Amino acid sequence: MSSPVGQIDIRRHNSALVLATVAASPGVSRAGIAERTGLTKTTVSMLVERLLSADVLTETGRQHPAPARGRPATALDLSPTGPHGLGVEIGVDRLALCLTDLAGRVRTYRTLPGDHRGGRGADPARVLERVRGAVRRELGRAAAAGVPVSGVVLAVPGLVEAATGTVRAAPNLGWRDVRLPAVLGGLPVSAANEADLAACAELWTGGHPGLRDFLYVSGEIGVGAGLVVDGALFPGSHGFAGEIGHVCVDPTDAGARCRCGARGCLETVAGREALQRAAGVATGELGPRLAAGDARAVGAVRAAGRLLGTALASVVNAVGVPAVVLGGDYARLEPWLRPPLEGELAARVLTARWSPVPVLPGTLGREAPARGAAQSATRATLADPEAYVAARRDQPTRASPSPSSLRR
């Protein structure tokens, strides 16, 4: 009924299956892979050899405990010197670059401060030129250290159309219909929303293991969100879910004008700048003031927390999500935000009576978006290792598989 599958497609599929088995059971042997996958030992051995020769897999010694009969088998693991992913967060106030290995471990994380706000002379072309330079330097460092990189994923604070690689709107950057580069430093590039990627990072390696259904809320200059349902990102029909910074919390004409053009958006009362204004502090001063118990600062964060809670309760009622994770600035503000936020959720969420909505601090801090981006790049390699193996044969120092779109 279906079209015939060629030799190469089968190898591609089986290679990914072998790699996924090692990722799920580090230290597994060839025989163990055969047992778990139903592939023959000969096929497994052939595929493992290919993955070893491309340094995607590595042999980590003899299996413990040794099997009862026969010689002990060789344990396999993802190679820590295998293909890495480079994640780049294009923030409103900085760039962040993160390099992770196949297991999702962070090798390097670096930030480069900058002012990328719309209307401050930082037009898209200039910001993208900065990105280009930063990526080139990062790849140069990686090459010097002998670390192969397989792909780049950009995290953007806005609505990213994955199919065309276009930022349709990023109000705080002042971007509209900006085409992202398809290749950087010779590597394929894909892109996604920064809160979505941060949510993925929390899901994949965060400090709340077992948490598979949550709304990740990222509060920085803008306020974004990523919705995780049953262990996977929910992208919405066209990949544009999560714009909770534009949930309306003041529908009257008194609502402040938002950068998106509308009035009364959550961002205008709970974004970083609004918080600083309400607290009467400059950039970087809010944390220390709160820690010192400054009444105005505490009051400002509490008031924002109530409106954030109102907005989140609306979203929780609409999409039925059982937990909230606070990311970005909100993770640091969590001790002050949580009480008013939980109060609003308890009062407004219909399911809260029998199933209270916990508010949890994000565990990856501001690293989450770049980290999620880097892991997305390595996960693309895990999903199709043959593309990496083949590209590496052509060009031994820098391989270029094709990271599939994050949005499905």
Added chain:
Amino acid sequence: MSSPVGQIDIRRHNSALVLATVAASPGVSRAGIAERTGLTKTTVSMLVERLLSADVLTETGRQHPAPARGRPATALDLSPTGPHGLGVEIGVDRLALCLTDLAGRVRTYRTLPGDHRGGRGADPARVLERVRGAVRRELGRAAAAGVPVSGVVLAVPGLVEAATGTVRAAPNLGWRDVRLPAVLGGLPVSAANEADLAACAELWTGGHPGLRDFLYVSGEIGVGAGLVVDGALFPGSHGFAGEIGHVCVDPTDAGARCRCGARGCLETVAGREALQRAAGVATGELGPRLAAGDARAVGAVRAAGRLLGTALASVVNAVGVPAVVLGGDYARLEPWLRPPLEGELAARVLTARWSPVPVLPGTLGREAPARGAAQSATRATLADPEAYVAARRDQPTRASPSPSSLRR
């Protein structure tokens, strides 16, 4: 690798496959089914005979056009006298009962007015006693007409926990933790949220063919919603998505108190009673006043439309859904609601600049919830016809398959 599959499981699976093939291609022949499914002609013939003998399928004559060679094959179709589904909407102001055949055609639709509002003496037990009586009478009529019924699905304006058959909360009914009957008139019962079922009815048989991604908004005494993503209901993590009646549109202390206990919920300004109050009309008067151009009525609906638009824009930004379908009272109010609603969506939805969010009237009117419920019951039979066939053999007049949960 997987556990062995017995003869009965295979027949169950193949029987559903055969039936799905007929449902997708009415008039198909046995040979056509074999071709489309990859099953042998012998297997198809055996399964078709079983389904014919249980009146799930019917032969509708010779196929047209006749095949070039050999004798013309017999065309098969879903039997119009086969198992029907009974949907029962437990509304705040009525019961509605709908009987549909396997193809989703409505055989009967009946409403029984009533006042089921919480705090008016209509406690859950009394309302459920009404439901029991109405179902008994409906099944009696069906039996007298020789119409077999395979299951009952209840549509409830609240949060329904499918696994336990419990209404956790239905503020407008005043219900809390109400256990629904598992059996009515000898038939298995399942239940779901009424807006979700109405959304499914629009998806399955509504007048907007091809519309596979939308937010169905049902405005009656309460305001609910069903979210349809890629042709399937999105139930949220625990099946409680869609409670947009409790999106907050007035976070100040001036917000009206909602039946849910919170303040400023959308329902308090855009529910039926709020609209009637603002328009200064009694039940049933709003439509005629609007048609007559009454300024206060028109103004009231416009003002509600703006706040409905604000709330919907928040939801659309949060979940990324590309169209809105107006159901319940809102379908009839659509000419007056749509302009302010579209205005708010255009101003507030971030994706609207390149992808405006159309606002469409629901095409099934107030029949949608009961119809969706009835179709859910017949779709359960389509998904597992062998259960119906087996039950019918035991008890020829009334069969009882087990409708699987709607939520998934």
